[in-house]
Amino acid sequence: MTRPSHHPGDMLLIDYAGGGLCEGASLAVATHMAYCPACRHAVSEMEAVGGALLDELEPEPLSPGCLEALMARLDREGPRTERPAPSCRAAPFPPPRYPEPLRSYLRGRLAADGTLGAGGWRFIQPGMRGINLISEAAGTTRLVRMRGGVAVPRHTHGGIELTVVLEGGFSDEFGSFGPGDLAVGDCSLNHAPVSDPEGCLCLNATIGGLRLTGPVGRLLNRFIRF
Numbered sequence: 526m527t528r529p530s531h532h533p534g535d536m537l538l539i540d541y542a543g544g545g546l547c548e549g550a551s552l553a554v555a556t557h558m559a560y561c562p563a564c565r566h567a568v569s570e571m572e573a574v575g576g577a578l579l580d581e582l583e584p585e586p587l588s589p590g591c592l593e594a595l596m597a598r599l600d601r602e603g604p605r606t607e608r609p610a611p612s613c614r615a616a617p618f619p620p621p622r623y624p625e626p627l628r629s630y631l632r633g634r635l636a637a638d639g640t641l642g643a644g645g646w647r648f649i650q651p652g653m654r655g656i657n658l659i660s661e662a663a664g665t666t667r668l669v670r671m672r673g674g675v676a677v678p679r680h681t682h683g684g685i686e687l688t689v690v691l692e693g694g695f696s697d698e699f700g701s702f703g704p705g706d707l708a709v710g711d712c713s714l715n716h717a718p719v720s721d722p723e724g725c726l727c728l729n730a731t732i733g734g735l736r737l738t739g740p741v742g743r744l745l746n747r748f749i750r751f
């Protein structure tokens with residue numbers, strides 16, 4: 526297994542570091558990071574820079590009613606989902622099959638030999654089946670299994686689609702994707718992926734829209750030009 530050659534890019538990594546991604550996008554980025562020491566290193570540096578910037582901010586006096594407004598907002602929004610994160614910064618390479626944090630989402634689906642069970646797969650198109658892992662307002666995240674040589678109909682993306690290859694691979698007009706690679710699809714991308722002859726198992730997060738919305742991400746936007 527070679528190290529990944531397709532990465533999320535700085536925008537996604539910064540928002541991941543700042544906790545601004547939805548659960549599915551976080552899981553996709555964190556799963557890629559389990560394969561990719563370069564992105565783990567980049568995120569640890571972003572977290573350090575973000576923490577230092579926050580430390581330097583001058584405290585500002587609270588306006589009257591600010592605390593009440595904040596408590597009301599917390600009541601409305603409920604608890605935040607914990608960001609999926611790689612289990613270990615110095616993860617071994619190659620990572621174990623179905624590395625954390627993905628493994629936690631597969632509880633009850635793994636057989637005694639560590640392989641994925643046969644149950645729960647739903648038909649998507651001929652040669653392609655999927656299992657939903659996360660359904661949230663922002664989108665859907667699922668495992669997708671393709672037989673060898675299956676062509677996905679040409680398509681573009683209304684929002685953003687993050688695909689991490691777990692086993693096998695696929696190719697499209699923009700390159701070949703193998704284990705650990707993360708493919709980013711957006712509305713500018715029009716492609717027709719074809720799975721490799723041995724087939725492809727991947728994690729696919731389809732997200733309605735992504736922005737740098739986390740507190741550290743917004744802060745870093747002032748200092749970084751994309």
Ligand SMILES: [Zn+2]
Nearest residue numbers: 532561563564
């Ligand atoms: Zn990477």
